[in-house]
Amino acid sequence: MLFDRALLLQRQLRASRHPADFLLMRVNDEMEERLGAMMRKFEHVADVWTPGEGLQIRLWRGLQVPIARPAEPSGFVAETLPLAAESLDLAVSALAFQFVNDLPGVLAQIRRALKPDGLLLAAMLGGDTLTELRQSFAAAEAECEGGVSPRVAPFADLRDIGALLQRAGFALPVTDVDRVVVRYASAFALMADLRRMGATNVLRERRHTLTRRATMLRMAQLYAERFADADGRIRATFDIVWLSGWAPHESQPKPLKPGSAKASLEAAVKQAKR
Template sequence: MAQNPQTPPALFDRALLHMRQRRARVQGPASFLLDRVDEDMADRLAAVMREFGAIADLWTPGEGLSALRARFGTVQRIELDAAGEEKLPLAPESLDLVASALALQFVNDLPGVIAQIRRALKPDGLLLAAMIGGDSLTELRQAFAAAEAECEGGVSPRVAPFADLRDIGALLQRAGFALPVTDVDRIVVRYANAFALMQDLRRMGAANVLIERRRTPTRRATMLRMAEIYAERFADPDGRIRATFDIIWLSGWAPHASQQQPLKPGSAKASLAEAVRKAGKT
């Protein structure tokens, strides 16, 4: 069957993502990124001077967002299911707040999911989310590419492509959100070596889930060369390597008459040309 041209190509095996996230919860997750986002989520919500009734936590891994439960008590958790479905079980205009942490980077149809969230929000409802993006894991990506090119004569997909800040802002606007805001929190984590970083990624349930990932085990020589290249290019003077994580924060409101509105074209009380003329006379 031919693929619907309106449907974006699938990049992620979300069923595999579900399995790995469940395994990470059993084995003991590496939660330092999620803990930081959870704390920042609490701070950002504290700055919003209003209460929210119906709230959903969308696909946040692990135990979800404790900041939401601590402040609001009752929160609807929407967990990633075994099939990795991206159709949200949300009625139109049923929620006051949708929050999500470290989940949207693994969505195949991100524009579609953001549009679904917009439809599920009541007027003046808020989307507040954090996702991995930007230059995250650029060091690991470069080290793997160089090692595979040198040892195997080709490069395979290792690190997921991440959205940048401008992409996310444009998606919010396209979905019809009012007052869209995006910003980036860059976190640099240091490790003893590349293998320690990869172990943490497995404990996050965030190892390679690309559909086009390599299905055969990587040669030992390639892995060792990758670790050498990583250390050569991205180590501090004490020998520890750096790993970059860019957390993209995004927020937007379902439109409501009470919100600030931009001025209509031609409604300004003074023209730019007149202001320039006056400035030239001073």
């Protein structure tokens, strides 16, 4: 149990009053483009835990399809999805799965809720997201306080997420990364945006006392020294990991059974060398 989900919900509700939603808008547009390229009709759709007002995507020939929001506050905290088995053609989610304690369990619930040949398409923060802030805080705390506390949540990498999709029973799993580098005047400006995203520290093992002023100032100084451009503005990395998978269906391509090949790889290599 890494995350305090009740605290996360409180902070996301607070952030919705004056949101910093540039990442969410980027994901929204990309998701609409990816789905539009499929030329496929999705009638029963659910949005899983996208913050704010959720995704606003056109799913079929320019028509806005109502997207259900299955997560009530109690379910949000408990990580349960009130979705009937084989009830969905499509499940979508944006910038939410990085705060899930039991991601394999949530993926399994979504897989169960999809009809055969139904699709999950989601985007989450992962990889090297906020690596600059993580490194700067760790160095400042080690220097000023003689120890390091959890500041930035651990993020899954591409390979791990692909394995989780397979574990949950999805067919044809695909993952890729969209790296976004945002520049800020200072580390404090970055942290202000994180508050407006509802994405500040909700780790259960987080420090529960105020950070010393000297530590915060040293963190900002180290950040500027290590991760600033020539004009003095700092860089912040956000890796948006895209994941997709299909509920199995007999019409989908299937890998060949081991030993079913009619020619050996060794023979093909020797033939190519001649």
